Amino acid sequence: MDASQTSKRNHNMPQQLTLDHVSPATRLLEKRRQMFEVQEALDAQKEEFKRREATFNRREELLKSKDRELQESLIKFNKFLQDNDSKRNRAEKKEKEEIRLRITKEQEIVRLQEDLKLQQEKRQKMTEELSKMMIFQTFLESVLDVADEHAEIADLISRYDTLEAAHLDLISQSQQAEAQQEAQRTELQQLIRDKTDEILGYNNKIAELQKASEKTMEQTFQEQANAERHMSGVADRKLNLGQVIMACENIYHRCCDKSSVQRKRLHAVDADDDTATDLLIDKLNFIRDYVLDLASITKGFKPAEHVAKAPSTPSKKDQ
Secondary structure, three states: OHHHHHHHHHHHOOOOOOOOOOOOOHHHHHHHHHHHHHHHHHHHHHHHHHHHHHHHHHHHHHHHHHHHHHHHHHHHHHHHHHHHHHHHHEEEEHHHHHHHHHHHHHHHHHHHHHHHHHHHHHHHHHHHHHHHHHHHHHHHHHHHHOOOOOHHEEEEHHHHHHHHHHHHHHHHHHHHHHHHHHHHHHHHHHHHHOOOOHHHHHHHHHHHHHHHHEEEEEEEHHHHHHHHHHHHHHHHHHHHHHHHHHHHHHHHHHHHHOOOOOOOOOOOOOOOHHHHHHHHHHHHHHHHHHHHHHHHHOOOOOHHOOOOOOHHOOOOOOO
């Protein structure tokens, strides 16, 4: 098919002129003819292409239709399989449920048989117990025949129940009283222990306070002794200082009386310590100047020449 289409396409193509030496007009006509032939060939190929395209479109539509039919068939088949699986699952589930119910019923049957057996044994025991209790029934009837206080066995049993309840009540009250007494005894012992511990704590605290008081008193006595020693030392120093100041005052006044230099005398006034100290230093400086002046004056004279004038010169003791 491809070979026939190729030969047909080659047949539709324009033929090449074999004459090369022709006029330009002839060549132009030839070119136009070739162009027309090429156009015709192109139109033919387009028609062929459209025809083949239509054929392919029809085949494609056919394939799509078959594909849809196949998909519908597959869907139906899948639905059929799902239905079968669902039915099978329901059947299996129902089978399992029936098996479970059967097992439950069998277990219930076993349990009921065991309960029946227990009830039969219980009935047998109750029958034996009843046969034993018949002795008490006979005894109670004989008591009613003897005692006229109660007409029926129920009255006698009611009286017994009343007495039993009163007895139990008394026992309960006694136990409660004993428990309350025990609790109060325990509380009292705990209170005694607490108060004893509290008293011991107070005694320890008192002992500690007494020790601290004794220590404080000892420290107070020691501080008082130290203060007294300090005050005694201060008094001694003040006494020595007062004596020194009085001696300086005495020497200062004697130097002022003996000195021929006229100057204002310094008098002690009530002032602070710094002012009094400065005043005392000034007086001591005056005494020093006086003694130095006197020593420089008397240095050039012999002692024999001044024997008669000795009383007029201040002695060392006076200085």
